[in-house]
Amino acid sequence: MEQIILIKGAQLYAPTALGTKDLLLAGNTIAAIADNLMLNDTNLPITVIDGSGKLLVPGFVDSLVHYIGGGGEGGFATRTPEMQLTDATLAGVTTAIGVLGTDATTRTLSNLLAKAHALDIEGISTYCHTGSYEIPCRTLTGNITDDLILIDKIIGVGEIAISDHRSSQPTISEIRKVAAAARVGGMLAGKGGVVSVHVGSGNSLLQPLFDAVAGTELSLSQFYPTHINRNEALFNAGLEFARAGGVIDFTTSTTAYDLQHGEVAAAAAVARALAAGISPTQLTMSSDGNASLPIFSPDGRLLGLEVGAVRSLHQALQSAVLEFQVPLSAALTTVTQAPAQVLGLKQKGQLAVGKDADMLLLNSHDLSIDTVIAKGRCLVKDGRPRVYGTFEKPQQFATGG
Template sequence: MEHIILIKGARVFAPAALGIKDVLIAGNSIAAISDNLAVNNSTLPITVIDGSGKILAPGFVDSLVHYIGGGGEGGFATRTPEMQLTDATLAGVTTAIGVLGTDATTRTLTNLLAKAHALETEGISTYCHTGSYEIPCRTVTGNITDDLILIDKIIGVGEIAISDHRSSQPTTSELRKVAAAARVGGMLAGKGGTVSVHVGSGDSLLQPLFAAVKDTELSLKQFYPTHINRNIALFNAGLEFARAGGVIDFTTSTTEYDLKHGEVAAAEALSQALRAGIPAMQLTMSSDGNASLPVYSQNGELLGLEVGQVNSLLRALQTAVLKLDVNLSDALTSVTAAPAQILGLKQKGQLAVGKDADMLLLNSQSLSIDTVIAKGRRLVSAGKPVVYGTFEKPQQCTTGG
C-alpha cells in the first residue's frame, strides 16, 4: 500500500493550468502542490512517479452511471450488465454517481446502494440518487428528504424523466414537490440535493423545468438536465436554459443510428456551447454508462438497443481537445470541477491542497490514460490496471497498487 506518493514534474491542470509542478499525496489527500518538492524522511514508504512530459489532471466525476445496469426496453433478456471497477478506472473515472432509470422494479435502490459500497471498497468514490424515471419517487426510507438526510451515499434525486414517452408524465406540481424535498434534504444533510432530469425527445423539451420554477422560490440550478445533445432542438433549448442560469449535461454514450438521426455528439455539443458563450462551469459531460440505449421509430417501436460505455467520457474529452480545439482546461472542467460543484462534492473535481487525492496522469499528445490514483491509491499504471474488481481477476490480484 502506498502511504506517500510524490509526482514529479508533471504539467498540472487543476483543472486551471498551473504549469509544471510536483504534487505530494499523503494518505488519501493532496498534501502539497509546488516546485521541486522533496521528502527527506527515509523511514517513510514513498513512491516517486515521474510525471515529466505528462499532464496531471483531476480524476473524472461521472455524474450519471447505471452501475447496476438498466432494465432493457426490449424485455427481460435486454437488461444491461453491471459496471465493473476497471470500466471506470481505465476511463479515468474516480467518482461515479449511480442512478436508476426506466426500471425501478427489477433494479432497486437497495441494489444500487450495495453496488456503490462494493465499488467504494474496490477503490473509487461512489454516490447515488434516490428515485428513478417516475414520480412519485421510489425511495428507501419512504420519502426523498429522509433518504438524503439519513443515507450518506444518497446526494440527490433522479433521474426523473420528462418530455419522454417512458416518463410518468409528471405535472408541474409534482416536479416542484420533488425539487423542494431535494432542496430541504440537501440543506439539512450538507449535500447538493440536485434533481437529475432525463430529458427525452418530446416537443415540450425543457419547458416543464421552466414551469416548475416559475412563481416559486426554486432555482433552475435545482435541476440538472441530461441528454441535452439528444437533438438540435433540445440542444438549443439547453443553451436557453443555461443562459437563464441553469446547468446542462451532454451524454457521451451514443449509437451510430442516433448520430445519423440528429443527435449532436457530446464533444461537438460542448464545443458549440462554449463558443456560444456559456461558461464552462455550467456545462458537463457524463457517460450514461451501462444504461440501455434504445433506438425507437417515430411510432415508438423499438428498433434496437445498445449499452452505454463509461469509457465514452474519455473519448469525448479527447475528441473535444484534439479534434475540435476545445481548451484543455474547459474540457477537463466539464468532467471534473463542474459536475463536482453541481452535485455538492466539495472534495472532488480539483487538484488543490486538502482535496481528495483523485488524479490522472495523461499522455500529453493523445490524452490517453497512463496512471489513475483514487483516494491516494494507484489503481492504473502505464495504462494497465493494478487493482481489479473482486470478480474481474483472481482474488490475489485485487490488492495491487
Template sequence: MSAIKLFKNAHIVSPTDLGLMDLLVAGNQIAALGSGFEAGSSNLPIEVIDASHCYLVPGFVDSLVHFIGGGGEGGFASRTPEMQLTDATLGGVTTAIGVLGTDATTRTLTNLLAKAHALETEGISTYCHTGSYEIPCRTLMGNITDDLILIDKFIGVGEIAISDFRSSQPTLDEIRKVAAAAKVGGILSGKAGVVSVHVGSGESLLQPLWQAVEGTELKLSQFYPTHINRNEAVFQAGIELAKAGAVIDFTTSTTSYDLQHGEVAAAAALARALEAGVPAMNLTLSSDGNASLPVYNDHGELIGLEVGKVQTLYQVARQAVLEYKVPLSDAITAITAAPAAVLGLKHKGRIAAGMDADLVLLNKTDLTIRDVFAKGRQLVKDGKALVKGTFEK
C-alpha cells in the same frame, strides 16, 4: 505501495492550468503543491512518480451511471449488465454517481446502494440518487427528504423524466414538490439536493423546468438536466437554460443510429456551447454508462440494443480537445470541477491541498491515460489495470 507519493515535474491542470509543479500526496489526500520537492534522505517510505511529459489532472467525475444496469426496451432478456470496477478506472473515472432509470421494479434502490458500496470497497468513490424516472419517487425511507438526510450515499434525486413517452407525465406541482423535498433534504444534510432530470425528445423540451420555478422560490440551478445533446431542439433549449444559470449535461454514450437521426455529438455539443458563451462551469459530460441504447430501423422497429460505456466520458473529452479545439482546461472542467460542484462534492474535481487524491496522468503526446489514482491508491499504471473488481478476470 507507499501512502506518501511525490509526483515530480507534472504539468498540472487543476483544471486551471498551473504549469509545471511537484505534488505531494499523503494517504488519501493531496498534501501540497509546489516546486523543488525532494524525497531526500528521509526514513519515510516515499514513492516518487516521474510525471514528466504528462498532464496531471483531477480524477474524472461521472455524474450518471447505471451501476446495476437498466431495463432494456426489448423485454427481460435485454436488461443491461452491471458496471465493473475497470469500466470506470481504465477511463480515468474515480467518482461515479449511480441512478435507476425506467425500470424501478426489477432494479431497486437497495440493489443500487449495495453496488455503490461494493464499488467503493473495490477502489473508487460512489454516490447515488434516490428515485427514478417516475414521480411520485420511489424511496427507501418513505420520502425524498428522509433519504437524503439519513442515507449518506444519497446526494440527490433522479433521474426523473420529462418530455419523454417513458416518463410518468408529471404535473408541474409534482415536479415542484420533488425539488422542494430535495432542497430541504440537501440543506439539512449538507448535500446539494440536486434534481437530475432525464430529458426526452418530446415537444415540451425544457419548458417543465422553466414553469416549475416560475412564481416559486425554486431556482433553475437546482435542476440538472441531462441528454441535452439528444437533438438540435433540445440542445438549443439547453443553451438557453444554461445561460439562465442552470448546469446542463451532454451524454457521451451513443450509437451510430442516434447520430444519424439528429443527436448532436457530445464533443461538438461541448464546443458549440462554449462558443455560444456558456460558462465552462455550467457544462458537464456524463457517460450514461450501462444504460440501454436501443437501435431502430427506418420503420421505428427495435432491431438491436447497445450498452452505454463509462469510458466514453474521457474519450469524448479528449475528442473535444483534439478534433474540436476545445481548450484542455475546459474539457477537463466538464468531467471534473463542473460535475463535482453541481453535485456538492467539495473534495472532488480539483487539484489543491486538502482535496481527495484522485488523480489522472495523461500523456502529453496524445492525451491518452497513463496512470490513475483514486484516494491516493494507484489503480491503473501505463494504461493497464493494477486493481480489478472482485469478479473481474
C-alpha cells in the same frame, strides 16, 4: 501507515493550467503542490512517480452511471449488465454517481446502494440518487428528504424523466414537490440535493423545468438536465437553460443511428456551447454508462438497443480537445470541477491542497491515460489495471472456465 506518493515534474491542470509542478499526496489527501518538492526524511516509505512529459489532472467525476445496469425496454433479455471496477478506472473515472432509469422494479435502490458500497470498497468514490424516471419517486425510507438526510451515499434525486414516452408524465406540481423535497433534504444533510432530469425527445423539451420554477422560490439550479445533446432542438433549449443560470449535461455514450438522426456528439456540443458564450462551469459531460441506448420508431416501437460505455467519457474529452480544439482546461472542467460543483461534492473535481487524492496522469500527445490514482491508491499504471474488481479476472490469470 498511510501511503505517500510524490509526483514529480508534471504539467498540472487543476483543471486550470498551473504549469510544471510537483504534487505530494498522503493517504487520501493532497498534501502539497509546489515547485521542486523535496522530502527530508528519506526513511519514509515514499513512492515517486516521474510525471515529466505527462499531464496531471483531476480524476473524472461521472455524474450519471447505471452501476447495476438498466434497460429492459425490449423485455427481460434486454436488461443491461452491471458496471465493473475497471470499466471506470480504465476510463479515468474516480468518482461515479449511480442512478436508476426506466426500470425501478427489477432494478432497485437497495441493489444500487449495495453496488455503490462494493465499488467504494474496491477503490473508487461512489454516490447515488434516490428515485428513478417515475414520479412519485420510489425511495428507501419512504420519502426523498429522509433518504438524503439519513443515507450518506444518497446525494440527490433522479434521474426523473420528462419529455419522454417512458416517463410517468408528471405534472408541474409533482416536479415542484420533488425539487422542494430535494432542496430541503440537501440543505439539512449538507449535500447538493440536485434533481437529475432525464430529458427525452418530446416537444416540451425543457419547458416543464421552467414552468416548475415559475412563481416559486425554486431556481433552475435545482435541476440538472441530461441528454441535452439528444437533438438540435433540445441542444438549443439547453443553451437557453444555461443562460438562465442552469447547468446542462451532455451524454457521451451514443450510437451511429442516433448521430445519423440528429444527435449532437458530446464533444461537438461542448465546443458549440462554449462558442455560444456558456461558461465551462455550466457544462458537463457524463457517460450514461451501462444504460440501455434504445432506438425507437416515431410511434415508440423498439427497433434496437445498445449499451452505454463509461469509457466514452474519456473518449469525448479526447475528441473535444484534439478534434474540436476545445482548450484542455475547459474540456477538463466539464468532467471534473463542473460536475463536482453541481453535485455538491466539495472534495472532488480539483487538484488543490486538502482535496481528495483523485488524479490522472495523461500522455500529453494524445491524452491517453497512463496512471489513475483514486483515494490515494494507484489503480492503473502504464495504462493497465493494477487493481481489479472482486469478480474480475486479471487477463494473465483467466482460465476461461
